[in-house]
Amino acid sequence: MSNIKVKVKEKDLNTIKEICKSFDNKPGELINVLHKTQESFGYLPAEVQEVVAQELSVPVAKVYGVVTFYSFFTMLPKGKHPISICTGTACYVRGAENVLQEFKRQLNIEVGQTTDDGKFSLSCLRCVGACGLAPVVQVGDKTYGRVSPEGVKEILAEYSEK
Template structure:
């Protein structure tokens, strides 16, 4: 893989300068690997190998180190996500209130397993470890929007809302 591969990423010519500027603004760069990866994921939506290599060169650390960090933390993803990421909270409070049934229902209706993205690129389904909104258990997060007290019968309504949005 060569550095130029990175320009195959969507709008790389626009996003990379923003990332560069962020890296330049940091005083102790090696210390800030996680912050840089957060910024990169925010810009690109995911952290493909090309981008990891780019960051490694910029920070002057081995690419293996970057990959080690990316693969260690669950917040970072190396796969492109769908337009809408459906996060099912699987914290204990949600679990005892039936979050697993909600997850299964989403999986059934979307035809994908947790961690996968639908073929049309609309939805990614994941489970997340406690977002701390236990008063609303079971909780579902679609991108930033929180849905509380969700039961399996609410699932189709949520999916339809976002299907319509995407269609607009």
């Protein structure tokens, strides 16, 4: 966890407090609280985790333990258009690895990183359950099926203006 203590803004502090309150500040609701918090902030930085820990009366270490355990939670901000490449079995068998390499090459970032302009971030996920469309790529909420390495450029172009 980062050692630099950044104070959470008053407004954000209230948002977190409200989220915790909506779950009656119950420690058992930690995962639900973190889902909601990540929904509003986009990610879960250390200082946000500290507030959650305080509100639910659990050690920060426990919150951190949960955040790092589950792949859905992230401590790094994602890009404006988060790109997720499915690396489930069906996608793997149908060439997801080549698609991933092409995204890395075009964006010049590694998995887990965000482009310098903050536009795209790259991650892998395990199966979105759309195996019939393998290989599958998600950009934000939009899903692309049967993606080939040649199609990567086209997908990125869709977001170049936005």
